[in-house]
Amino acid sequence: MRISHFLLLAFVVQVMGQAYPGHPECGWGYEQYRAVGDWARDAGSNSNWNPADNKGLMQATGATPCEYAVTVRGLQPNKNYQWKVTIAGEKSGWKLNWGCSGFQNAPNCTFTAPSSGSVIFKIVASYSYPLSVVPVGGGGGDSTANPPATSSGPVTGDRFVFAHYMLGYAGNSDQTFFENMMRLAKESGIDGFAVNLGKDSWQPDKLATMFAAATNVNGFKLFISFDMDSIGSNPSLLTSYIQRFANHASYYRYNNRPFVSTFAGQDNTLGLGSNVNEGWTRWKNDQVGSFNVYFCPSWTPLDPNSIYSNYPVIDCTFSWDAFRASSSSSRDDMYLKSAQRAGKQFMAGVAPWFYCHLPQWGKNWVWPPNVQGSEDLWVARWQQVINKPYPPTFVEIVTWNDYSESSYIAPLSQEVSVGKPYVYNPDMEHGAWLDMASKYYIPWYKTGKRPQLKENKVYWWYRIHGKDQQRNDPAPPPDQRNQVNDCVNVHTISSTFNATVEVSIGGRVTTFRVEKEEQNVCVPYGGTGAVTVKVKRGSRTFSPASFGPEIQ
Numbered sequence: 250m251r252i253s254h255f256l257l258l259a260f261v262v263q264v265m266g267q268a269y270p271g272h273p274e275c276g277w278g279y280e281q282y283r284a285v286g287d288w289a290r291d292a293g294s295n296s297n298w299n300p301a302d303n304k305g306l307m308q309a310t311g312a313t314p315c316e317y318a319v320t321v322r323g324l325q326p327n328k329n330y331q332w333k334v335t336i337a338g339e340k341s342g343w344k345l346n347w348g349c350s351g352f353q354n355a356p357n358c359t360f361t362a363p364s365s366g367s368v369i370f371k372i373v374a375s376y377s378y379p380l381s382v383v384p385v386g387g388g389g390g391d392s393t394a395n396p397p398a399t400s401s402g403p404v405t406g407d408r409f410v411f412a413h414y415m416l417g418y419a420g421n422s423d424q425t426f427f428e429n430m431m432r433l434a435k436e437s438g439i440d441g442f443a444v445n446l447g448k449d450s451w452q453p454d455k456l457a458t459m460f461a462a463a464t465n466v467n468g469f470k471l472f473i474s475f476d477m478d479s480i481g482s483n484p485s486l487l488t489s490y491i492q493r494f495a496n497h498a499s500y501y502r503y504n505n506r507p508f509v510s511t512f513a514g515q516d517n518t519l520g521l522g523s524n525v526n527e528g529w530t531r532w533k534n535d536q537v538g539s540f541n542v543y544f545c546p547s548w549t550p551l552d553p554n555s556i557y558s559n560y561p562v563i564d565c566t567f568s569w570d571a572f573r574a575s576s577s578s579s580r581d582d583m584y585l586k587s588a589q590r591a592g593k594q595f596m597a598g599v600a601p602w603f604y605c606h607l608p609q610w611g612k613n614w615v616w617p618p619n620v621q622g623s624e625d626l627w628v629a630r631w632q633q634v635i636n637k638p639y640p641p642t643f644v645e646i647v648t649w650n651d652y653s654e655s656s657y658i659a660p661l662s663q664e665v666s667v668g669k670p671y672v673y674n675p676d677m678e679h680g681a682w683l684d685m686a687s688k689y690y691i692p693w694y695k696t697g698k699r700p701q702l703k704e705n706k707v708y709w710w711y712r713i714h715g716k717d718q719q720r721n722d723p724a725p726p727p728d729q730r731n732q733v734n735d736c737v738n739v740h741t742i743s744s745t746f747n748a749t750v751e752v753s754i755g756g757r758v759t760t761f762r763v764e765k766e767e768q769n770v771c772v773p774y775g776g777t778g779a780v781t782v783k784v785k786r787g788s789r790t791f792s793p794a795s796f797g798p799e800i801q
Contacts, residue, residue: 280345281794282307282317284370286332286357292321300335300346307334307370308794315374317794320385320660324362331357334372334380347378358382365426365662384429385662408642408695411501412649413474414442416452416459418664419650427462430659431469434649437687438695441470441501443510443645447479448486456494463499470501474547477514484519488536495540503565503594506543510567510596510645515548530562545596545643553583557591564593571598571630571647572617578633585641596643597634601627601682604655606727612653614728624710624738625769627682631690632767644694646686658683676798681708689742699766702744709752709782711737713801715774736771737780743768748786754778754800774800 284305287297294304307317324330333355336345348355362368363384371381412434419427434442444459446452456473463469473490480486494500495507502508518528521535533544545565548556556566568584570577581597588595602623603616615623634640648656650664660680685708692700714720715735737752741763748763750770755778761770779799783792 281337282372282374283335283337284319284321284332284372285335285346286330288321288324288330288332288362291325291328292323300337305370306795307372310371316371317374318369318371320367320369322367322385324366324368326362326364326366328362329359330362331359332370332380332382333357334370334378347372347380349380363425364423367662384425385660408640408644409440410438410644410646410691410694411441411443411472412439412646412658413651414444414649415651416444416446416455417449418652419455419459420451422455422458422664424458424462426662427459428465430649430662431462431466433659433683435466435469437683438691439646441472442649443474444471445474445476445512446490447476448481448483449479453490453493456490460494460497460499470499472501472508472510474510474512475514476512477517478512482517482520484521484532484536487519487532491537491540491542495537495542503543506541506564509542509544511546511548512569513548514546515551526560526562529560533562545594547598553580554587556584557587557593565596565643566593567596567643567645568598569647571600572603572623572626573620576620577630581633581637581641585637585639589639594643595641596645597641598647599627599630599634599644600647600656601658601679602655604727605653606724607653608724610653613725615730615733618729618732621732622734622771623732624734624736624771625740627685628690628740628767628769631686631694635690635694640694640697658686681710684708685740685742702742705741705743705745705748707739707741707750707782707784709737709739709780711774711780711797711800713798715777715800718801734771735774737774737782738769738771739782741768742766748784751783751785753781753783777801 283300283302284307285298285300285302286305289297289299289302289304292304294302296302304321305319307319310316310318333349334347336347349358358380360368360382365385367385369383369385371383373379431442442459444456446456459471463471473494475487475490491507491509500507514529515525518525519532520528521531522528529544533542543564544562545567546563547567547569548560548563549569551560553566553568557563566584566588568577568580570580577598581595584595584597605612605614605616607613617623634644646658648654648658650657650659652664658679661676661678685706688706689700712733712735716730716733737754739750739752741750743763743766746763746765749760750763752759752772754772754774755776757775757778759772777800779796781792781796783790785791
């Protein structure tokens, strides 16, 4: 029996005259947009240039008004392709198309597939209808005349957001891929990556590649997070990393000191002292003393009320306790008060979900234990951190790319290799969680002010299998599975309250009214079937061009 990853989707609803699918400013807003071309067979279709092929079906992104996009995989690296966009539906009858420089008979666009074999086709369905291709990892990509729009970049201030990056999944990733990930993170308001690394011999050089990439992404920073469960008592390895990277221009510094974190290590003396504090103090002062590191470990099992007084070696502490909703918030309060007494800092963890189905690795559970329901965790944790009287200086998102624990918010990429034991389902996108944070919760946290909305948004996510379903799975059922709720979680962010959301699951319809700025409703499955979400306002109905898979 397997509990699947969450599938996450979103769409935009009109507010204050902004364009959206179906708005008069977006041409043919009620039709379907498809990317077609001579790439389709390589991507798994039966034929090329087929305007009815769902492989190229584009969806409204919400990132740019009137923008549609679709991701395709399986292309041949470095091969040249042609493409265009067809606009289909009852009114158009597959007769409309856009090429690289205009309408109908315009020449096709061309592009070169990146080394990953994956690209995103985009069109902005307004004015000149620009087409663009964005590579997903690897080199190559857009050769059209119309480059995609870009974000204005992250909000700045005295609060910082980082994302936990698992270097262990990046063995085949190159500098171009890292640059793409860093640009996406930066455009989303994330200031840098906390790079989790262990004892593998290939990781120092791979980290060097990450730093080379960061050099080309202006202002984006990296810092080291030592995975002490992997490294063990090996202080010389820690020292070698600091000596090699701490003075890099892209290394994150707080108060002009290189920021260093850990995962675990709270029971590790490094073989340098009679107790943990003594061992880490000797490493910090004797082995890397000239660097004056700013030490912010994640020693979450320790008592937050006394961690600073019992372990004066730390300058800050990072809490991995990001998965318990109300109890996580209570521990945040303890950390914040303890840090204030010590004149030090605290970094809170924010996470969307935590599920692992790897009994061969000793990890087969939904986390945390003894807590019923974590479907709204991503929303709840951001709101808890934001609503503190004095929010923490740092937030670390757990995680950017931990596929094995299902907590990733990055788009699926070349790091997700089909056949790997940690890839449960290679099609479960979580990117809308990143979109939600980027557009709303990260700016709110950094500025202390609720963002002024330019568009209303609806996000929803769900598992495609019920928790009690017995499937053809050789592994035992995950622990704590009964603590999840079988429901489609719907989160609305809205400045107007005259809309009704309709959720259909296998034809069973549930409706609710939007009554506040942020609203969360979890609609019980009630069985299996297709999931659709619509928004009704007055006489108009809004829905995305396509939906996710059925609940099975």
